[in-house]
Amino acid sequence: MATANAKIRVPEKAKKGEIVEIKTAITHDMESGQRKDSSDKPIPRRIINKFLCTYNGAEVFRMDMQPAVSANPFISFFVLATETGKIEMTWFDDNGETYTSAAQITVE
Amino acid sequence: MPQSRNQAFTMNRRRAVGVLGAAAGITCAGLLPGRAAATPAEADALMKTLTGAAAPSEGKVKLHLPQIAENGATVLMKVTVDSPMTANDYVKVVHVVAEGNPLPAVASFHFTPKSGKAEVSTRIRLGKTQNVHAVAIMSNGTVWHTKEEVKVTAGGC
Missing domain, CATH: 1.20.5 (Single alpha-helices involved in coiled-coils or other helix-helix interfaces)
Structure with missing residues (x-):
């Protein structure tokens, strides 16, 4: 599989106290471990098992994923804009790799 | 002719x-060799382990799913919970369980007061026509449950 390619959409600016939507998508097969290949051998499970969003280092939203999450997982969730800073997303792969993507938000 | x-x-x-x-x-x-679909009893048992001793009440949590999903491999799901999301009263976690999937656990969403509102969208796999359950655990320990039936045309196996 090619390297996971993460895309995130975070508003650049927000008013203090505004609830902003964050959209994320990452390319990943999310191989469920339930399938067999052409020679009837089970294909080993390899999914992203966890997603974490932090806002200036503090956890805002976290998702535990099971094989029932579709390939190329898409997540949309909300964050309360409190202060100017960095919003960072991390995806945790079954094989131990992590993928990160971050954005800056200005709160007025 | x-x-x-x-x-x-x-x-x-x-x-x-x-x-x-x-x-x-x-x-x-x-494609689904190891396990057949889970049973509703297995899904119930899983929800009990996830929620602990507290008995769930109906309401507050809502699952937005299509009535008919043509492709079970990607079913758009939105979960919302009715909560003010303040430091004293917020949604801790929502567990989603699909009773007809080979593995009934789907995903768990952990919120914080900094989430602003308890709403999340993602895409899930559904193996066949079945009930999808959501249980929300609030910061005060109460547990809320809902379920939605989805008719799946082509299973997402």
């Missing part, structure tokens, strides 16, 4: 389509 030949061709094509369909069905079943 050209017309009858044409008819014969149509018949053949129909048969061919039928055979292909059947083959696809077999492949699909073959």
Whole structure:
């Protein structure tokens, strides 16, 4: 599989106290471990098992994923804009790799 | 006669389509070797382990799912919970369980007061027509449950 390619959409600016939507998508097969290949051998499970969003280092939203999450997982969730800073997303792969993507938000 | 030949061709094509369909069905079943679909009892047991001792009440949490999902491999799901999301009163976690999937656990969403509102969208896999359950655990320890039936045309195996 090619390297996971993460895309995130975070508003650049927000008013203090505004609830902003964050959209994320990452390319990943999310191989469920339930399938067999052409020679009837089970294909080993390899999914992203966890997603974490932090806002200036503090956890805002976290998702535990099971094989029932579709390939190329898409997540949309909300964050309360409190202060100017960095919003960072991390995806945790079954094989131990992590993928990160971050954005800056200005709160007025 | 050209017309009858044409008819014969149509018949053949129909048969061919039928055979292909059947083959696809077999492949699909073959793709789920380890486990058949979970039972509602297994899903209930899983929800009990996830929620602990507290008995769930109906309400507050809502699952937004299509009534009919043509492709079980990607079903758009939105979960919302009625909560003010303040430091004293917020949604801690929402667990989603699909009772007809080979593995009933789907995902768990952990919120914080900094989430602003308890709402999340994602795409999930559904193996067949089934009930999807959501249980929300609030910061005060109360547990809320809901379920939605989704008719799945082509299983997402």
